[in-house]
Amino acid sequence: MPISPYTLLTGVPSVPGASVPAGESPLGEAGLLAVPFSADHAPDVELPLPAEALLAHYEAKGEAGEVVEVPVADGDGVGRVLLYGVGDGSAGALRKAGAAAVRRGRGRSSVRVVLPEGPVAAFVEGALLATYTFRIGEPKSTPAALVEFVGAGEGVEAEVTRGAVVAEAVSFARDLANTPSSIKTPQWLAERAAERAEAAGGAVGVRVWDEHALREEGFGGILAVGQGSVSPPRLVQLSYAPEGATRHVVLVGKGITFDTGGLSLKPTDNMKFMKTDMAGAATVIAAVGALATLGAQVRVTALVAAAENAFSGTAQRPSDVITQYGGRTVEVLNTDAEGRLVMADALAYADAELDPDAMVDVATLTGAISVALGKDVGAVFASDDALAAELTEAGTQTGERLWRMPLIEDYLPALDSDVADLANIEAGSTYGAGSITAALFLREFTGGRPWAHLDIAGVGRSTADEGHLSKGATGYGVRLLLDWLTRA
Numbered sequence: 001m002p003i004s005p006y007t008l009l010t011g012v013p014s015v016p017g018a019s020v021p022a023g024e025s026p027l028g029e030a031g032l033l034a035v036p037f038s039a040d041h042a043p044d045v046e047l048p049l050p051a052e053a054l055l056a057h058y059e060a061k062g063e064a065g066e067v068v069e070v071p072v073a074d075g076d077g078v079g080r081v082l083l084y085g086v087g088d089g090s091a092g093a094l095r096k097a098g099a100a101a102v103r104r105g106r107g108r109s110s111v112r113v114v115l116p117e118g119p120v121a122a123f124v125e126g127a128l129l130a131t132y133t134f135r136i137g138e139p140k141s142t143p144a145a146l147v148e149f150v151g152a153g154e155g156v157e158a159e160v161t162r163g164a165v166v167a168e169a170v171s172f173a174r175d176l177a178n179t180p181s182s183i184k185t186p187q188w189l190a191e192r193a194a195e196r197a198e199a200a201g202g203a204v205g206v207r208v209w210d211e212h213a214l215r216e217e218g219f220g221g222i223l224a225v226g227q228g229s230v231s232p233p234r235l236v237q238l239s240y241a242p243e244g245a246t247r248h249v250v251l252v253g254k255g256i257t258f259d260t261g262g263l264s265l266k267p268t269d270n271m272k273f274m275k276t277d278m279a280g281a282a283t284v285i286a287a288v289g290a291l292a293t294l295g296a297q298v299r300v301t302a303l304v305a306a307a308e309n310a311f312s313g314t315a316q317r318p319s320d321v322i323t324q325y326g327g328r329t330v331e332v333l334n335t336d337a338e339g340r341l342v343m344a345d346a347l348a349y350a351d352a353e354l355d356p357d358a359m360v361d362v363a364t365l366t367g368a369i370s371v372a373l374g375k376d377v378g379a380v381f382a383s384d385d386a387l388a389a390e391l392t393e394a395g396t397q398t399g400e401r402l403w404r405m406p407l408i409e410d411y412l413p414a415l416d417s418d419v420a421d422l423a424n425i426e427a428g429s430t431y432g433a434g435s436i437t438a439a440l441f442l443r444e445f446t447g448g449r450p451w452a453h454l455d456i457a458g459v460g461r462s463t464a465d466e467g468h469l470s471k472g473a474t475g476y477g478v479r480l481l482l483d484w485l486t487r488a
Contacts, residue, residue, distance in 0.1 A: 002132055002171040002175050003129065003167055004128065004131040004147050005145075005146055006146070006148070006149060006160075007146065008148075008150075008156075008160050009112075009148055009150045009151075010150075010151075010152050025074055027074050027080075027081070028110050028111070030105070030108040031074045031078070032080050032082065032104070033080070033082065034067075034081075034083075034084050034102075034105075034113040035081060035082070035083055036097070036114060036115075036116040036117075037062055037084070037086070038062040038087075038089070040062075042055060043083055045083075046072075047072060048070070048071075054070060055068065055083065060085065062085040062086065064086060064088075064093035064096040064100075065097060065467070066084065066085035066100070067083065067084050067101060067104055068082070069081075082101055084100060089118040090118070090119070091118075091119040091397060094118055094119055094122045095123065095125055095126035095467075096467055097123060098122075098123040098128075098130070098468075099129065099130035100467070101127065102126075102127040102131060102143075102147055103130050105143070105144035106142065106143055107142060107144075109145050110145060110146040111148070112150060113127060113147060113150060114150045115150060115151030119159075120163065121159045121160070121163035121166070122398075124160050124163025124164055125170075125479065126467070126468040127149075128147060128163070128168075129167050129171065132470045133470065134174065134175060162294065165293050166290065166482055168290070169289065169475075169478050169482065170478045170479060172196070172282075172285075172475075173286035173287075173478050174472065174475040176285065176286070176473075177460070177472070177475070178472045179275070181257055181258035184275065186233050186234040186257055186308060187232070187234060188257075189236070189281065189304065189306045190208045190236045190304070193206065193208075193236045194206045194236075196285050196289040197238055197288075200240075200289055200291075200293075203242075203291070203292035204238050204239065204240050204288060204291075205238070205239040205241075206237065206238055207239075209235040209236075211223065211226070211233060211234075214233060214235060218325050218327075219325050219349070220322045220324050220325065220345070221324045221330070221341035221344050221345040222345050222346075224316045224322040225256070225307040225309050225335075225338045225341050226307035227316060228262060228309070228312045228316065229307070229309070229310035229312070230312075231257070233305075233307035233342075234255075234304075234307075235303065235349075236255075236306065237303055238289075238301070238302040238304075240291050240292065240296070241299045242297055242298075242299065244297065245298055245299040247298045247357050248298075248354070248356045249357065250300075250301045250354055250358070251284040251303070251360055251361070251362065251481070252302075252303045252347055252359065252361035252362070253280040253281035253282070253302065253303070253362050254279075254280040254281060254361070254364060254365065255278040255306035256278055256306075256308070256309055256342070257275075257278050257307070260274070260309055260311055262309050262315050262338060263318060263335050264337075265311060266336060270367075273461060276460055276461050278306065279364050279473055279475075279476070280454075280460075281304040281306060282473070283362045283456075283475065283476070283477035283481065284302040284303075284362055285304060286475065287302075287478050287485070288300055290482060291485060294482060294486050301350070301356070303346040303350060304346075305342035305345060305346045306342075315335065316332055316335055317335070318334060318335060319331065319333070321419060322341070324344050324348060325344075325345040325349050326352055326445070328344075328348070328422065329420040329421045330420055330421065330422045331417040331419055331422070332424050333424060333425050334424065337424045337438070339364070340438055340441050343363060343445075344441070344445040347359060347446050347451075357450065358384070358449065358450040359446055360451070360452045360454065361442065361451075361454065362481075363453070364456055364460045365455045365456075366434050366438050368434035369455040369458055372405070372435060375458050375462075377402070377459065378401065378403070378454055378456050378459045378477070379402065379454065379455040379456075379458075380402040380452055380454055381404075381405050381407055381435075381439035381443075382407075382453070383446065383449075383451045383452075384450035386450075387451075387452050390484055390487075391452055394480045394484035395480045397483050398479040398480050400476055400477060402480070405436065408436055413430075414430070414431040415437065422441065422444060424441065454477060456476050459476045460473065461473055461474060
């Protein structure tokens, strides 16, 4: 199970105005209760010693992520009360607090958590995502099997539900990206996308192009990248169209199910993590699947360009010229710059056939962006200032921070080719701005529409279990997109 199930209780006796069934321990079945506190407000909970004295003894400051553990009597046994700090009570602080509180329940059958005041949905996201696990074989350690949220009041149930829906979507994206590529072919990814659409109860339509349909309709980029693999490529379209929607957004996700680099072979260390090179596709699939439940009132079409970039006798070669959807020709100078080729097809198709008001693509596109922004901040390139501002604000609200990068027109000559309309990378080293020139390449296929490109190569994977993140795929972008699309 990717994240632990949850339930919402009306409260526990040790919290004013709350109640549980007669005879039930306020600490829950596993004897573990988490209660919030802040720098200026000690918890109102029954403890062996006054709460203020305990917090002073431990020099607790109430910072987000801080947890003070107190043993208490629980019937004939000993239970634990976890006093967790909520920081400044912001969404980011509560997300961190929720993760810290629930991580202390690892290995327990359940953990009971008293909800804090403030943005409860963010707290629930952090708490549930901290229980995420993905392992093939016997688990090394298990998260709390059940999270019991304790709270009452107007809007609490709706907030808990929203937080749980968002956490499930992120978990789904993580599962897709963490799945080994021995399983995860383009066809497998298309099937999981179709299942996600079906789970939306008829609110999401699905269309899949196989390799024959891709060839008939001229998707030359997707075909070229996938031609070296025994697992043929796919293009998937997911369509969400609520009644009365007046705005249409297209999301494009890079779905490279494994990236060897092709004949421009990657070094071994770089190749180890390439099962997550479809993290952008996972993000858009997961996000669209949650829109109906969250009541989004914007029409959204997601395009997943899926291929395996393998090397073989049939793989594309450096110096090959391919014809993208719509007729633009591209000289492939490096087969490891393949994500932009599959996404160019999807963007050109969206421009020609779907008539969107805005397009946003999500991709683990360039290693250079990790050098520029590190592992905690994603990049946004945009042709439209308003769109860039909306996405950046959504990133701030959800803790999936974005930094706007420039589209420098002076760097356009980097895409010049002697034999085709464009080159997929710069032939020399005059400009050297790999992330910027990649974004400029994608822009060529957007038809001048409002467009944004999220390069998530640095933030799509975590190297450690920390906070609401688990080692492996992060599901970055799901929370950001859901916040943006449900505000639209």
